[in-house]
Amino acid sequence: MEALRVEGLTKHFGGVSAVNNVSFSIEVGERLAIIGPNGAGKTTLFNLINGQVSATSGRIFFLGQDVTDLPTHLRAHLGQARAFQIISLLQRLSVLDNTLLTLHGTKPSRFKMFQPVRQFTEVYDQAVETLKSLDLWEKMDEPIKNLAYGEQRRLEIGLGLAIDPKLLLLDEPSAGLTKEESADIINIIKKLGQEITVLVVDHDMGMVFELAERIIVLHYGQIIADGTPEEIQADQRVREIYMGIEECIDHAGVS
Amino acid sequence: MDWFITNMLNGLSYGMVLFLIASGMSIVLGAMGVANLAHGALYMVGAYIGWTVVVKWKVNFALGLLAGALGGGLVGLGIERGLLRHLYKQLNEQVLLTFGFVYILSNLCLWIWGGMPRMPFTAKVFMGPIELFGIVYPKPRLAVILIGLILAVGLWYLQDRTRIGAVVRAGMDDKDTTMALGINLERAFAFIFFTCAFIAGAAGVVGAQLLGVHTELGLDVLLLALIVVIVGGVGSIQGALLGGILIGVIDSFGKAVFPQLAMFTMYLTMIVILIVRPTGLLGRKI
Amino acid sequence: MGISRREIGRSRAVRVVLFVIVGVILLINPFFLSGYGQGVMTRFLCFALFAMSYNIVFGYTGLLSLGHAAFFGAGGYVVGVLKLRYDITLFWIGFPLGLLMSTITAALFGIIALRATGIYFLLVTFALGQMLYSLAWNVKWLCSPGMNGITAIPLPDLGIPGVTLNSTSFYYIVLGFFLISALLLHRLVRSPYGLALVGIREDESRMKAIGYNTWFYKWMVFLITGFFAGIAGILFTYYNFFISPKHLGISTSFLPMVMSIIGGLGTFLGPVIGAAIYILVETLAGTALPERWPLILGGLFIVTIMFARKGIWEYLLRLWAETSFRDGSTKS
Helix, strand or coil, rough: CEEEEEEEEEEEEECCCEEEHHHHEECCEEEEEEEECCCHHHHHHHHHCCCCCCCCCCEEECEEECCCCCHHHHHHHHCCCEECCCCCCCCCHHHHHHHHHHHHHCCHHHHHCCCCCHCHHHHHHHHHHHHHHHHHHHHHEEEEEHHCCCHHHHHHHHHHHHHHCEEEEEEEECCCCCCHHHHHHHHHHHCCCCCEEEEEECCHHHHHHHHHHHEEEEEEEEEEEEEEEEHHHHCCCHHHCCCHHHHHHHHCCCC | HHHHHHHHHHHHHHHHHHHHHHHHHHHHHHHHHHCCCCCCHHHHHHHHHHHHHHHHHHCCHHHHHHHHHHHHHHHHHHHHHHHHHHHHCHHHHHHHHHHHHHHHHHHHHHHHHHHCCCCCCHHHHCCEEEECCEEEEEHHHHHHHHHHHHHHHHHHHHHCCCCCHHHHHHHHHHHHHHHHCCHHHHHHHHHHHHHHHHHHHHHHHHHHHCCCCCCCCHHHHHHHHHHHHHCCCCCCCHHHHHHHHHHHHHHHHHHHHHHHHHHHHHHHHHHHHHHHHHCCCCCCCC | CCCCCCHHHHHHHHHHHHHHEEEEEEHHHHHHHHHHHHHHHHHHHHHHHHHHHHHHEEEEEECCCCCCHHHHHHHHCCCHHHHHCCCCCHHHHHHHHHHHHHHHHHHHHHHHCCCCCCCHHHHHHHHHHHHHHHHHHHHHHHHCCCCCCCCCCCCCCCCCCCCCCCCCHHHHHHHHHHHHHHHHHHHHCCCCHHHHHHHHHHHHHHHCCCCCCHHHHHHHHHHHHHHHHHHHHHHHEEEHEEEHHHHHHHHHHHHHHHHHHHHHHCCCCCCHHHHHHHHHHHHHHHHCCCHHHHHHHHHHHHHHHHCCCCCCHHHHHHHHHHCCCCCCCCCC
C-alpha cells in the first residue's frame, strides 16, 4: 500500500521552478530521506505535500486519495504530521497549552465553546501522558521560548506523534541540535512502528544514513537519484554534486 | 453625447483628486508598511492653509498650493519623526495613533477656522467655464485634471526613475538587505513620509476646487483614500491612478444615472474587487 | 516557580475581595446617583460589553477589525426603525430582531473581510463599516424627519401590565445582560475554541498544520463578537434615546479598541477597566471642556499608545497569573 505518491509535481515561483516534474512514491512503513544542496527544493516539496503551497501542476496522492487541492488542515485529519524547519511551536504559550492545542486539533472537541479546556479529561490525560513520556511534565507551565532548543524539537516531534499520524514529515529535525540531542531524536524515530511512514529532509548525513532505507537526491528541483543508501553512495553524479559527501559518510562510520 | 462627455470629465476630475489623495497613502503603506490613518487629516490641513492663503489673504493660487503642501508635509513629518517612527511594524499601534491625530487635527482646525464649511475656491485664471468638445465645462475641473496629470507624471518619475525611488522599492522588497547595503533607511523613510504628506497637503488644495473645505474632511477623505487603495492596490502610483480614475468615473456615472445611490457605487466596486482580486488591481503583495 | 502556598492563598483572597467590592458597587450604585449618574453607569456597562466582545476578535484572535461598530449599531437601528416606522417598542420583538440583524451583518462582513489578510483586512473592515454608515446617512427610511439618525426611542416595553421601566430598573436589566454575557464570554475564552483563537493569533500556519480550519474559527469569531456587540448596541440605543449613523462608523469602532488597549489587550477584564477609564474621561471632559472633547479623545489615543501600551491591567495581571497557577484555568 502506498502511503504517498507524487506525480509530475511542479511548482513555479515567478520565473523559478523550485520543484520540477518530481515523481516518486513511498510505501507504508518506509523510511525515506530526501537530501540535496541548499535551494534544491526540499522544503518546497514538503510545503506541497503538506499543503502550505499549491502545485503549479502535478498530483499528490496520500493513502490513495488525491489531496492535491485539499487544504492543509484536512491533510492533518487524514494523518499527516509535520515538524517544521524553524520550530513552529507557539513560543509565548506554555508547554501544556501547546500540547492541548495539538491534541485537540484532530478531535471534534476542538469546536467546543462553553466548557473549559481542562474539563476534556480524555484529552487532558493524554496530554499528561505525552508530556511525561517526553520528560517535559515538570515544565508544563513554562512558555516554549524558555525551553532549550533540543527540548523544543523533542516536544514538536513528540506532539506530532501524539496524534497517531500515518505520515511523519520531518524538515531538518537535526538543525540547531547538539550531537546528544540529535541522537535523542534518532532514537525516537527508530522506535516508531511500521504503521507510520517517515519522510525526512536533513543535511546531517549521519542521521540520514542511520534512519533511511531509501534516499532521494534532489537538485534544482529535480530528482537525480533514488535508491538505497549504498546505491546513492556509489552514484557518481551525486558525489559530484554533493562534494564532501564521502567525508561525511566516513565520519558517520557507515560502510 | 454631451451627457457622456460631461460625466466623463466629471469622473476624470474627481478621479484625479482621488488619485492624489490615495497615492500618498498607498506609497507609505507599500514602502514603509505604515497605515497612516491621519492621511485625510493632512489633506484637510493643506486645504485649510490653502484657503487661508488664496481666499483670505488673496495671494495667488500657486503659492497657496505650495503653502498647503508644505503645511501638510510638515505636520506629517512631525507626526512621523516624533511618534510614528517608534512604531514600525506595529500595525495596531500605528492605526490607533494616527487615528488619534484625525481627532486632534480636526478639532484644531475647528478651533482655528471655525465650523463654517468653506466653498470651493480656485485660481483666478481658472475661474469660469470654457467651451470644450461642444460642451460648456467649468475650468477648475479641467485644472484639476491637468494638475493631477502633471503630479502623476512627476511621481511616476520619482518612483521609477530616481535613486530614491529605487531605494523605496528595494526597501519594500527586502528591508534587511537594503539596510545591510549601507542605505540609511531611516532618512529614506522620513523623506518618503514627508513627500507623501506633502502630496496630501497639495491634494487638499487641488481638491478644494471641487470639494471645498470643512472639518469632516479628515475622515471623509480617509475613507475615499482607503477605497481607492483597496481597488487600485497598494504600493504604486499606477495603482492609485487606476483606482482613482476607475472609481471617479464609476461614481460620476453612477450619480448621473441613480442620484440617490450616492457613494454606493464606490462601495460596490470595492466589494467586487475584493471578491475577484483581493490585492487590488495593481497591488503588490505586502 | 517558587510561589508559596501562602502567596497563592493571599492572592486568591485579594482577587475575591476585589470582586466583591466591584460587585457591590455595581449593585448598589443606583441608589446613590441621580438619573444622570445612573445613565453614565448604564453607558459604561454597554461600552464595557462592547469592548469585551471586541477584545475577543482583537486581543485574543489578533484580528484588527475596524468595522465592529456596524454590529453594535445595526441592532440599535432595528430597534429605532421598529419604533419610528412601526411604532413597536416591545422588548421581545426589538431585542431578538436587532440581535439577528447584528449577527447576520457580522456573518456577511466576515465572509467578505476574511478574503483579505494583513493590512488589507484592516482597510476592508473599515470600508465595510463606513458603507453601513453611508447607508444610514442617505436612506430616508432610516431617519427621523429632518435629521440623520432616529430619535425618540423610549425605554423598552416589557409587555408586563403595570410595569414601566425607568432609568434605575433599566440599569439593572443592563447589568443583568452584562453579567450573563461576561460569564458566557469567559467560558468561551477558556474553552478549546478559545484556546484555538489564541493559537491562530500566535501562528496560524501551525494551527492549520495540526488540523484547525482557521478560516472557520475566524468567521465564527465575527459571529460571536457581532452577537455580543449587538446586545451592547441594542441596550445602548434604549439608554441613549437616539441612534445615529455615527454609531455604525469608524469613530465608534475605535472606542472598544482604545478601551481594550488601555485596560490591557488580550486579558479578559482589561476592556472593562478601559471602558471605565474612557467613561470617566468622557464625563469629565463633557462637563469641563465639551468643545475640545475630540482633541482630548485623540490625546487619549496617543497617550495610550506611547505610554500605556501594556495596559493598566498588566500590574493586576501578575496577581491573576499567580492565583491561576493551579486552579485549572489556562494562561495565555
